[in-house]
Amino acid sequence: MDRRRFLAGLGATTGTVAMGLDNAMAWESKAPPDPYGCLVDVTRCIGCRKCELACNKVNNLPEPERPFTDLTVMDALRRPDSNSYTVVNRYYSGRMDEQRQLLPSYVKVQCMHCQDPACVSACITGALQKKENGTVRYDVTRCIGCRYCMVACPFEIPAYDWHDPLTPQVRKCTFCFERLKQGEKPGCASVCPTEAITFGRRETVLALAKERIASSPAHYVDHVYGEHEAGGTSWLYITGQPFEKLGFVDVPNEPLPKRTETIQHSLFSYLWSPAALFVGLAAVMGLSGRTPNQEEG
DSSP, rough: OOOHHHHHHHHHHHHHHHHHHHHHHHHHOOOSSOOOOEEEGGGGOOOOOOOHHHHHHHOOOOSSSSOOOGGGGGOOOOOOOBBBBBEEHHHHOOOOTTHHHHHHHEEOOOOOOOOOOHHHHOOOOOOOEEEETTTEEOOOOTTTTTHHHHHHHHHHHEOOTTTTSSOOOEEEEOOOHHHHHHTTOOOHHOOOOOOOEEEEHHHHHHHHHHHHHHHHHHTTOOOOTSSSSGGOOSEEEEEEEEOGGGGGOOOOOOOOHHHHHHHHHHGGGHHHHHHHHHHHHHHHHHHHHHHHOOOOO
């Protein structure tokens, strides 16, 4: 292969790459049109852990070593795991009462049920799926234990049954899928004594969040966490303290699957990736097979 033919082949391959990229830009959100959602008003949470108890009962999870009435568990930050789908953490952001005593803020943590979930995009068997009602549903019969979902989740939520070597599962908040099918609220939202958790259609609770912020601007940070983060989530938060002081993860607003799926589509659209490989191999073979007496032109 001489230089002219090599450059011609490279140009053709580049044109095909451009076609693949143009096609990949047609990525569309797979978010359901009118999913359910929950608004968590951090200013109303008193850290009673009744949501943890309700979650435990609804999902038939093992009893914890320390009872739900023991509030000292919040002396250390916790994460949801295979036996606890939701936890409440306590933060001190510097807020004080009239006696100059530090006031705590309590934040409930669970799966955010993203509109375009990275875990669903990463799952190679379809064990995780985004349902029309807004839940990210796990099907254990399809799971092969690859744990790609755990790597993909920007909120680090999916947990693995490390203690179960025979039938391990990926576990996380189910958004009380079965209760939603029966027209009931999620367990946590149904027991909250201060109504810190409001359940409804996502657009409805989002409007409620903005209404509360607008009516009490001195009481709330002017931001609804989850409206845009990671492309939008089904769980939304409002608070009176900076989110970064309350353990909220700083994630991009763009849906994470948009980035990864665009790369995948770019690589495999029109089969240009294998074609480019063959052109490159042919070029290497042609150039390495030249003799010193061959002309370059």
